[in-house]
Amino acid sequence: MAKSKKSSGISVETFTHKLDMLEVKVDQIERKVANKADEIVTVQILEHRRELEEIYRIIQDIDVHIESIEAQLRLFEERKQQISEHQETLPLSRKNRKEIKGSKSMSPLFS
Numbered sequence: 001m002a003k004s005k006k007s008s009g010i011s012v013e014t015f016t017h018k019l020d021m022l023e024v025k026v027d028q029i030e031r032k033v034a035n036k037a038d039e040i041v042t043v044q045i046l047e048h049r050r051e052l053e054e055i056y057r058i059i060q061d062i063d064v065h066i067e068s069i070e071a072q073l074r075l076f077e078e079r080k081q082q083i084s085e086h087q088e089t090l091p092l093s094r095k096n097r098k099e100i101k102g103s104k105s106m107s108p109l110f111s
Helices: 010-088 094-105
Strands: none
Touching: none
């Protein structure tokens, strides 16, 4: 008969059971880490979305301001053109007539 040796460790069944329990715990931790990573990504996406919405609102405000400035510029240019056309139709004042007469009578050396 073979001599039975006394084992100095734990039984195979106990080891297998503890290993199975360890695997279950590792799986649980992996799921928790994956869930936490998903939560973090979700929060980041929501924050980025809020930032993009704010940037979009700012761009819309800038667009409105640009349109207003362009309208004011067109109005200014129209008024400038009207003033220019109006001045061309006005008779010359006495002072302007004298200045024009004086410049015609000057010698070519001084012009």
